Amino acid sequence: MKKWVKILLHAVFWFYIFAWHNVIGAFFTPDSWRGASYYFDPLSISQYILFPCTFYFNYFFILPVFYKTNQIAKAWIAWIVLLLAFIGVRYLFQEVLFLKWFGIKNYSDDTTIGYYIYDNIYFGGLLIVMSVLFWIIDDNIKSQKEKYLLLEEKKSAELAFLKNQVNPHFIFNTLNNIYALVSSKSDKALPSIEKLSHLMRYMYKDSDAEQVSLQREIEYINSFIELQIIRLSNKESVQYNFEGNLTNQTIAPLLLIPFIENMFKHGVLNNIEKPLQIKITVSNNNLSLLTTNYINKNSKDNSSGIGLNNVRKRLALLYPEHILTIQQDENIYQCNLQLNLDKK
Known part of the structure; x- marks a missing residue:
């Protein structure tokens, strides 16, 4: 009062x-x-x-x-x-x-x-x-x-902690990829470094805001996918599709990327018959992200998926009415995320 x-x-x-x-x-x-x-x-x-x-x-x-x-x-x-x-x-x-x-x-x-x-x-x-x-x-x-103040402080502290976990996780994975390109003296090394610099600028500058424009976030995802494709011998093994109109919608930064990063980390690469499939649909303030990939059973990375664990917590805090469905069998892993960007 x-x-x-x-x-x-x-x-x-x-x-x-x-x-x-x-x-x-x-x-x-x-x-x-x-x-x-x-x-x-x-x-x-x-x-x-x-x-x-x-x-x-x-x-x-x-x-x-x-x-x-x-x-x-x-x-x-x-x-x-x-x-x-x-x-x-x-x-x-x-x-x-x-x-x-x-x-x-x-x-x-x-x-x-x-x-x-x-x-x-x-x-x-x-x-x-x-x-x-x-x-x-x-x-x-x-x-x-x-x-209310305690909840807000707890929420801000937890979100900051979770986001700080996401960023190093992504950077370390990408640096490993670039290291492999440099070691093999690939022509793709320099473009990869340039792409990474743009991505890092976004992560450490623009993503400090509570909300960013959805268009900027989609541009970040596009650059991320392009960076990953650079190291692939078969670009057609990644099928990326975006549908919808980007106007003045906003979204919490770095919220979608863990799902896409997870595909490149644990999915089968360079196989046209088993492509990585990414589909983003925007209708007014409703956003849908669908990712499907074949599971790489020979992957050397056996981590528990810290990125997805974090994004689950961020979704619960920021978009409590979200719908996240994850389906997995012996061969295929699929994520389906539904967000109403108005209901934060």
Whole structure:
């Protein structure tokens, strides 16, 4: 709750307690107006002090110290003591001392002690109950805000950690490929290094944003696929198809690439009869990614697929309504990802 809203609510409450009936009533029954002096006599001034003291003693001390820490029994004892103190102090000043000092008192002479206590249980109890309600509302709003901030911090920290895992994973794999090209003195080595420099610029500059344009992400995927194809002897063994219109859609950066990288890492390469198949479809703000590859049973890389594990977590955090279907048999591995880019 914003500070000015809290102050306004408290001000409205005290206006109701001290002036509502007289000020508002005067608009309808002018004869009921007691005059401005009524609000500055000793009885009224004493209430301006006693009532807020009771309210805020409960608000700032009893509730945070006892109620907040789940010491309910001590809180009830403190409320009873506070109520008795309210009645006793009010009686001492308004019925004893003010009569002696100013010749005035709040209650008539025929008021019994029993009725006085009963009547002030209402006033003191109202102050305590209302301070409890105000405090609970304020505390709940603070708690919700703190939970939200903690979740956001946790989410940001986890996403940063996951993305930092994805980037080195990709770089190390690509450097290994380029190393092989350099070792064989292939003409493809220099173009591969140039492609990698463009990709790294995107990863470490543009991908720092929470969202990037989908067009930029698709361009990154295109460059990645071209970089991988450079090292293949048969380019037709990779079938890549993009369908749809790129307008102003946005997406979390580096979200799709682990699925495609996984194909080149674990799939059969340079085989036209067993191609790597990649299809991306964009329709308005709906995105579909379908990847299919034959499993390379002779792959020397037996890692558990850290890239896909990370992207699962990122999808759960960023796009909780996503649909990810992974099908695998003895020979074929297929991923089908459905995203609604609006529902983040």
